[in-house]
Amino acid sequence: MAENTQNPAAGSAPAKPKPPAPAAAKPAAPAAAKPAAPAAAKPAAPAAAKPAAKAESSTSGVYKPPVERPAANPYKESKVGVVGEWLQERFYVVTPIIDYLKKKEVPKHRLSFWYYFGGLGLFFFMIQIVTGLLLLQYYKPTEAEAFASFVFIQKTIPFGWLIRQVHAWSANLMIMMLFIHMFSTFFMKSYRKPRELMWVSGFILLALSLGFGFTGYLLPWNELAFFATQVGTEVPKVAPGGAFMVDILRGGPEVSGETLTRMFSLHVVLLPGLVLLFLSAHLTLVQILGTSTPIGYKEAGLVKGYDKFFPTFLAKDGIGWMIGFALLIYLAVMFPWGLGAKADALASAPNGIKPEWYFWAQFQLLKDFKFEGGELVAIILFTIGAVAWLLVPFFDRQASNEKKSPVFTIFGLLVLAFLLINTYRVYAEYGW
Amino acid sequence: MAQTGNFKSPARLGTLGGSAEVSSSGAVSGGKPRESGLKGVDFERRSFLHKVVGGVGAIVAASTLYPVVKFIIPPVKEVKVVNELKAGKASEIPDGSGKIYQFNEDKVIVVNKAGALTAVSAVCTHLGCLVHWDNGVGQFLCPCHGAKYKLTGEIISGPQPKPLKLYKAKIDGDTIVITKA
Numbered sequence: 001m002a003e004n005t006q007n008p009a010a011g012s013a014p015a016k017p018k019p020p021a022p023a024a025a026k027p028a029a030p031a032a033a034k035p036a037a038p039a040a041a042k043p044a045a046p047a048a049a050k051p052a053a054k055a056e057s058s059t060s061g062v063y064k065p066p067v068e069r070p071a072a073n074p075y076k077e078s079k080v081g082v083v084g085e086w087l088q089e090r091f092y093v094v095t096p097i098i099d100y101l102k103k104k105e106v107p108k109h110r111l112s113f114w115y116y117f118g119g120l121g122l123f124f125f126m127i128q129i130v131t132g133l134l135l136l137q138y139y140k141p142t143e144a145e146a147f148a149s150f151v152f153i154q155k156t157i158p159f160g161w162l163i164r165q166v167h168a169w170s171a172n173l174m175i176m177m178l179f180i181h182m183f184s185t186f187f188m189k190s191y192r193k194p195r196e197l198m199w200v201s202g203f204i205l206l207a208l209s210l211g212f213g214f215t216g217y218l219l220p221w222n223e224l225a226f227f228a229t230q231v232g233t234e235v236p237k238v239a240p241g242g243a244f245m246v247d248i249l250r251g252g253p254e255v256s257g258e259t260l261t262r263m264f265s266l267h268v269v270l271l272p273g274l275v276l277l278f279l280s281a282h283l284t285l286v287q288i289l290g291t292s293t294p295i296g297y298k299e300a301g302l303v304k305g306y307d308k309f310f311p312t313f314l315a316k317d318g319i320g321w322m323i324g325f326a327l328l329i330y331l332a333v334m335f336p337w338g339l340g341a342k343a344d345a346l347a348s349a350p351n352g353i354k355p356e357w358y359f360w361a362q363f364q365l366l367k368d369f370k371f372e373g374g375e376l377v378a379i380i381l382f383t384i385g386a387v388a389w390l391l392v393p394f395f396d397r398q399a400s401n402e403k404k405s406p407v408f409t410i411f412g413l414l415v416l417a418f419l420l421i422n423t424y425r426v427y428a429e430y431g432w
Numbered sequence: 433m434a435q436t437g438n439f440k441s442p443a444r445l446g447t448l449g450g451s452a453e454v455s456s457s458g459a460v461s462g463g464k465p466r467e468s469g470l471k472g473v474d475f476e477r478r479s480f481l482h483k484v485v486g487g488v489g490a491i492v493a494a495s496t497l498y499p500v501v502k503f504i505i506p507p508v509k510e511v512k513v514v515n516e517l518k519a520g521k522a523s524e525i526p527d528g529s530g531k532i533y534q535f536n537e538d539k540v541i542v543v544n545k546a547g548a549l550t551a552v553s554a555v556c557t558h559l560g561c562l563v564h565w566d567n568g569v570g571q572f573l574c575p576c577h578g579a580k581y582k583l584t585g586e587i588i589s590g591p592q593p594k595p596l597k598l599y600k601a602k603i604d605g606d607t608i609v610i611t612k613a
Contacts, residue, residue, distance in 0.1 A: 130500075159499035159502050163499070
C-alpha cells in the first residue's frame with residue numbers, strides 16, 4: 001500500500017494541507033476549536049479533497065513520475081472539412097508530407113511552356129486506359145474472331161467507331177508528347193542532379209510506351225497489323241540470341257494466332273502493370289524534387305515568379321489537356337483509320353509496308369545499311385545510342401554543377417536531327 | 433464546413449529534413465517575390481468565371497460520358513420470332529430421353545416417351561437453370577434446387593412458383609417440328 005511512494009516517511013494518516021496552528025492556537029477552547037475545526041475543515045475540504053486525494057494516492061498507490069507527452073494530434077486546431085478532420089485524426093503522421101507537397105511551385109520563365117508536355121503525355125495515356133477498357137468489353141483476342149469483333153465494334157456498337165478512332169489517335173499523340181517532353185527536358189538539362197532517376201524512369205516509360213504501340217498494333221488483325229508485326233519481329237533475328245527472342249515473342253517461328261495471344265497479354269496485362277509502376281515512381285519524384293529551372297535562370301533574374309502547383313499550375317495544365325482533347329476528337333472524327341482487310345498469312349506483303357511513324361527512323365537506318373551484316377550493325381548502333389542517351393545525366397558533369405554544357409546540347413541536337421531527318425526520308429519515299 | 437477563399441493554413445512544420453530548395457545546388461533565390469495571397473482579386477468576376485468554366489466543363493463532361501455509356505450498354509440481339517421451328521432429326525432423341533432446343537427467346541425440351549413427343553420450356557421457373565428428363569421417375573428434375581415437374585410441366589414439388597410452359601412437338605417425316613401450344 002505504501003510501497004513505491006514519493007513520501008515514504010508518511011504514515012497512513014493523510015497529510016493535512018492547512019497547518020494545525022490555528023486549531024492548535026485555540027487549545028483552551030475545545031468547543032471553539034471544534035466548530036473552528038469543522039468550519040476550517042469545510043472550506044478546506046474541497047480544497048483538501050484534491051491534494052488530500054493526491055497525497056492519499058501518493059502515499060497508497062504506485063508512483064507515476066511526471067512525463068511530458070506531445071499532443072496526440074498536433075493539427076487539432078487546423079481548419080479542414082469534416083472528411084479532412086476524420087483523416088487527420090487518424091493519419092496525422094502524414095500531414096507534414098502533405099504540407100511539404102503543397103509547397104511545390106513551378107517557375108515561370110520564357111521556357112516554361114515546355115512544362116506542359118509531360119502532363120499531356122499522361123493525359124493521353126489516361127485516355128488510352130479508358131478507351132482500351134471500353135474496347136476490351138467487345139474485342140475477342142483470337143485468330144478466328146479478332147478481325148470480326150474489330151469490325152463489329154465499329155459498325156454495330158453505338159459510338160464504337162469513335163472509341164476505336166480515339167484509341168488509335170491518342171496512342172500517336174501520346175508518343176508524340178513523350179518525345180517532345182523528352183527532348184525539351186534534355187535541352188533544358190532537367191536531367192541534371194538531383195533528377196537523374198527521373199530521366200532514367202522517363203526513358204524506361206518511353207520504351208514501354210513504344211512497346212504498347214507495337215503490341216497494340218497487331219490486335220486489329222488486319223493486313224496492316226499482320227505485316228507490320230511480321231517485319232518488326234523479323235529485325236531482332238540477326239542479333240545473337242535474337243532468333244530465340246523472336247520465337248518467344250511470336251509464340252512460334254511465324255506470326256500466327258499464338259502471336260496475337262502473346263501481344264494481347266503484353267498489351268493488356270504486363271505493359272500496363274510495368275508502366276503504372278514506373279509512372280508512380282516518376283510522378284512521385286516530380287512531386288518530391290519539384291520542377292527544375294534551366295541553368296543560370298535564377299541568377300540572371302529570368303524567373304518571373306512561381307505558380308503554386310496545387311491548384312494553379314494544375315489548372316493551367318487542365319487547359320492544355322482540354323486543347324489536347326479537342327485536337328484528339330478532331331483527328332478521330334476527321335481522319336479516321338480504316339478497317340483494312342482481314343489478315344491472311346498466305347498473302348504477299350502489301351506494297352509500301354512500313355511501321356508506324358515512331359519507328360521510321362530505325363526503319364530508315366536499317367534500309368540504309370543494306371551491306372552484308374548491315375542489319376546487325378544498325379541494331380548495335382541503336383542499342384549503344386539508346387544506352388548512351390539513358391546515361392547522359394551521369395556523364396554530364398558540367399550540368400550537374402549548374403554550368404552550361406554545350407557538348408551535350410550539341411549531342412542532343414544531333415540525335416534530334418538524326419531522328420527528324422530519317423523520319424522525314426521515310427515520309428518522302430512512302431507518304432503516310 | 434471546408435473553408436474556401438482566404439484561410440490560414442496550419443502552422444507549417446519545417447519541411448522534412450530541410451528546406452524545399454533542393455531543386456539545384458547553389459540555388460539563388462531569384463525572381464519576383466511570391467504572390468501575396470488574394471489581395472486585389474475581384475471576387476465577383478472570379479465567381480462568375482468559376483460558374484462559366486464550371487458550366488462549360490459540365491457540358492464537356494456530359495458530352496464525353498454520353499458516348500461511353502451508350503457504348504457500354506450491350507446491343508440487343510434481334511431474335512426473329514417464328515411460329516414453328518424445324519428443330520432436328522427424330523433420331524436425336526432416343527426413347528426415354530429429352531433434348532433441348534432454342535425456340536425464339538425460350539429453350540424447349542422435347543421428350544420422347546415411347547414415340548410420343550412432349551415439349552415444354554426447359555427453363556426452371558425458380559431461378560432459370562435448365563431441367564432434365566428423368567425417365568426412371570418420370571419427372572422433369574431441376575438439379576439446382578430440387579424442383580420437380582410432371583411431363584405436362586405441372587409442379588410436383590420444389591421452390592418454383594410456376595409450371596413449365598407447354599409447347600407442341602411433332603414429327604414431320606424425320607424432322608422434329610416445335611410449335612407454340
